[in-house]
Amino acid sequence: MPKHLVSIKDIDRSFIEEVLKLAEKMEDNPDEYSERMKKKILATIFFEPSTRTRLSFESAMLRLGGKVLGFSDPNTSSVKKGESIADTIRMAACYADVIVMRHNLEGSGRVAAEFSSVPVISGGTGVQEHPTQALLDIYTIYKEFGRLDNLTIGLLGDLRYGRTIPSLLYAFMKFNNIKVKLYSPKQLRARMTVLSDVEGKLDFEILDNLEDTISELDVLYVTRIQKERFPDEGDYERLKGAFEIDTTLMSKTKMDMILMHPLPRVGEIAYEVDDLPQARYFQQAKNGVWTRMALLEILAGEES
Structure with a gap:
């Protein structure tokens, strides 16, 4: 212990x-x-x-x-x-x-x-x-599916500066047959030190286009672009608004897929998505x- x-x-x-x-x-x-x-x-x-x-x-x-x-x-x-x-x-x-x-x-x-x-x-x-954000995220997934093995999970957004991302990847590698798809602008890809830690212990792939594979996901986890972490505000200005989840995109998902976000959101998920059955981010926060x-x-x- x-x-x-x-x-x-x-x-x-x-x-x-x-x-x-x-x-x-x-x-x-x-x-x-x-x-x-x-x-x-x-x-x-x-x-x-x-x-x-x-x-x-x-x-x-x-x-x-x-x-x-x-x-x-x-x-x-x-x-x-x-x-x-x-x-x-x-x-x-x-x-x-x-x-x-x-x-x-x-x-x-x-x-x-x-x-x-x-x-x-x-x-x-x-x-x-x-780490505690990752644990509540895992609890949310567990409540939904009744398991933490045999899932396909997409992580979208600021994978470089979002501190939840390393914790999630380290947690996922402790379970069986979890496949992770990493979607982000090239400048915001997960840090190599983190990917090296999970290499060979977690099945992951780095992708540029969410729409092509969103139908494969059991979970889509979205993060905001972390303005406060950018050393150059100009870089943030160029990257903000690089992605948005809206109802059109959500229409391509599995009906039992869940959409998660650690919050706060800053334009990554349209408010119209809140009413869809896949939205779980407020329940996630309560968890x-x-x-x-x-x-x-x-x-x-x-x-x-």
Whole structure:
């Protein structure tokens, strides 16, 4: 059992399945778990903006009967005075039983885990990874199909800077016969370091045209172009609007295909698509509560 969750690479299939099974139980009978963390405190330490990750972790802890403290603007903390990540985490561990941290620097999650005396969960680390987003995405897929093997999954969008993409690829390679199709502008293809990590362990192909193969997909996962990650704003301006999922394109999919997006969306999915039976992105966001409740219970509950 891991003490921290910093990377999907640190966990195995059995741990993922444990999280999914507990999340399912919590969703089916939330009252049974409403006091599991009543003596526990969660610290949310967010150095970058967040809506879904921070609020769903806070909702998860409150639903488990626990309490929450933290900050969502580092300018209101001693980081503004020059305090290091290590010291910030040491202090948070004095006041809380579990920490969720989001930071823009790659490797910051590892630093936090090294210096924390309590479990650390990554809420996203630069462009590196977003492990809990991947887990809630997998839970969404599992709920829909009842399995995580024998699926064809398309990833569309900013595969270079979207931190969920590496976590998803690392998770998919733990299951059997998952085929992944990677669609993106050439400038936004998945990083070679990530593809090297999954080479030989995951069946994937890099494609330019979604329309030609969309009918083969069980899942289409769309990501926004990450404006805040671009070193040159001019490059972003040239690439924004490079793709959009609309009802015409969706008419070419399987009827039981599901459309996912980690949100926020910025023009990648037309609003008219929201009413289609394949749209799952709002349910996907809600699933973050159950998945994160399960993680908190497993890593920081009374029996952890």
